[in-house]
Amino acid sequence: MNQSPFTSPSTTGLLANRYQLKQLIGSGGMGEVFLANDILLGGIPVAVKFLTKTVVDSKMQQDFAREALMSAALSQKSIHIVRAYDYGVNDKGKPYYVMEYLSGKSLKDLIPLPLHIFLTLSRQICLGLQCAHQGINIDGKICPLVHRDIKPANILVIPDPILGQLVKILDFGIARFLNYASTASTSRGFNGTLPYCSPEQLDGEKLDSRSDIYSLGVMMFEMLTGKKPWQPETDYFGAWYKAHHFEQPKTIAEVKPTLKIPQKLNNLIMACLAKKASDRPQNIAQILQVLNSLEPLNCPSLPTNIASSSILNRPLNSALPIAIEQSCRQLLWPENKPIQEIVFPQILDTAQGSMTALWLMLSQQEIKNYAASTRYSRFIFITSPHPMLLWVTVLYNRQLAPKWLPCYLDMQNPQNLKMVSLLTENEHYPLIFFTLEEPHSCTQVLSSRIEPTQRQLLKTWVQQSHTLPPTSQAQLSRQLLKQQYKQIQSRILQHLESEPQVVLSRF
Structure with a gap:
């Protein structure tokens, strides 16, 4: 560890009545970085960077505040810029940034x-x-x-x-x-x-x-x-x-x-x-x-071992019970949903218990085309400025364009929290296909697997969402996730293209 360039804040002090400083984790020419817990948000870890400069007058404080605000706004636009949450000046005149802990x-x-x-x-x-x-x-x-x-x-x-x-x-x-x-x-x-x-x-x-x-x-x-x-x-x-x-x-x-x-x-x-x-x-x-x-x-845009953390669905011996498929096939298209090509998650109640399913409406020809497709699932979560989950399912057939099925879930919505909680309890979730043509019936049911480490992440994210204070910036988080979604699509596709094709079973 480098020698501190200035007198360190207390490693156990409470900063701004919010950040409990834990330990020094880095130092350099610009200042020192501390690991801290944000007690306002249930103790989640953050990084606090104290700068070497002392803010000596109101003009400098205004300029620091402006730069901090610009930096925070910029960090919301790109996943490649460390996210800044807060800023301030401590009682010794040292300016500080509060950033995501990585x-x-x-x-x-x-x-x-x-x-x-x-x-x-x-x-x-x-x-x-x-x-x-x-x-x-x-x-x-x-x-x-x-x-x-x-x-x-x-x-x-x-x-x-x-x-x-x-x-x-x-x-x-x-x-x-x-x-x-x-x-x-x-x-x-x-x-x-x-x-x-x-x-x-x-x-x-x-x-x-x-x-x-x-x-x-x-x-x-x-x-x-x-x-x-x-x-x-x-x-x-x-x-x-x-x-x-x-x-x-x-x-x-x-x-x-x-x-x-x-x-x-x-x-x-x-x-x-x-x-x-x-x-x-x-x-x-x-x-x-x-x-x-x-x-x-x-x-290669994806590492060679990506399959260990990605979810590529292949024929499995432990398929979901045939009773679930039969339950799905008896479903009717919800009256409150438009007759158009859409996808949405919804809880499915069966004799075997409740589970979360993806409901899709596609043309009969597309349903037929993707009946034997590779299924890939990925979840991305952000906590700030609003807890939001992106749930991406891809239907991939080498001879066709991939069918992307993104769902954005506001994690302060109790129904969404319940749906994500149910995802953590089941290794598979159903994809229920309804025809765009009349009578809009269910003609196909496929399964998509959630890999164990992903289910564990989902559990953690549900717990985090319960501890976060209410916000009104869901739309901003949705836009941020859309940016991440665009950035990962090409990499997911390249990975799928590199995989050998397999014919997949139904439930």
């Missing part, structure tokens, strides 16, 4: 990376940066955000059941506030990390997204080689100023001759390192275009 590894501890992992992580980093550079709406005005301190230490990599590894960018807004605080309090203040700073940042110029692109180029070089493009004799400002302004970066081939990478990836990284901002890629979209063109060839 168990993962810093990118700096993982490099150098194999090419396929490099491509996966780089793409996610770019998606987070692109979201920030596109800006957020503040009082009707779009405000782009520049990170100003992109480096491996500010990238967290956490395990994820869909992506394998999920990238989270840390400290958005903090770098900008610290830069302001430093220049406001001293005539020659500088904040940033010298090996990753763009020439214009070292000159104190106004920065745009191309400065982050330069830092990204340095980081991508290091991710592949384990070394930086320059190796000045000292780590002082003057040595790095000279390197960034006047010295050509080393090539990847010079630093790591054994590494073989596509030429256009090499060209991309070197272009990001151009001294003039106008000579670099002008936006993250241009970088993503190159990375996306390489990814299918070099980097």
Whole structure:
């Protein structure tokens, strides 16, 4: 653990009458991070980051509040930016952020990376940066955000059941506030990390997204080689100023001759390192275009062991009782549901007990087409700003387009909580197909399996939902889940395409 850069808050104190500080879990140039429990939300773990700067006047407090609010708003737009929940200034004048607590590894501890992992992580980093550079709406005005301190230490990599590894960018807004605080309090203040700073940042110029692109180029070089493009004799400002302004970066081939990478990836990284901002890629979209063109060839989007946490339904000896299928076939389409192609969850009461089922209305031809499809299920849950569950079922047939069946469940709705609780009690749930054509009868019943670890997660999420205070932001959480849904669809599809096709039994 690094030595604390300032006097630490009490590791057992109560911050803002809400956050019970537990222990120091990290420190660096910007401050210290503590694990804490949010007692207002039933003791769920959060991370509290205290900054090194002291807020000495009301103007600085206003600017910190603005940066914190912008950072919090931005974190709601992308799963690749660590979520910020709260901010404040303690009684010693130290500003702090309250963030989601994530168990993962810093990118700096993982490099150098194999090419396929490099491509996966780089793409996610770019998606987070692109979201920030596109800006957020503040009082009707779009405000782009520049990170100003992109480096491996500010990238967290956490395990994820869909992506394998999920990238989270840390400290958005903090770098900008610290830069302001430093220049406001001293005539020659500088904040940033010298090996990753763009020439214009070292000159104190106004920065745009191309400065982050330069830092990204340095980081991508290091991710592949384990070394930086320059190796000045000292780590002082003057040595790095000279390197960034006047010295050509080393090539990847010079630093790591054994590494073989596509030429256009090499060209991309070197272009990001151009001294003039106008000579670099002008936006993250241009970088993503190159990375996306390489990814299918070099980097499977899903890890090879994804089947252990995904739910691919294959013929099983322990099929659900035939009595359940018979009960389903006797059902009538609910009168309060429209006659159209829709899907919704509903509790099914049978002689064997209650269970949650998916009800679908499709054309007779589609029902026939997907009768022998692979079924895949995935659940995604977010607690903030409103507890919401996304339940995705996919019907996959290699000869047809996949049939996506997403359901969004407000986890503060008692009926939805009951449905999810029932999902945890049964290994399978029924998919009940009704025809779009009259008489709209049930003509097919399939089963979809929920893998044990997923059922355990569902139990945890139900318990969490019971402890969270009421909110009125369900629509915002739904939008956030829609974004995550779009991002994982291609990966789920690539995984399904890589699996051997099997003919599946009914119940």
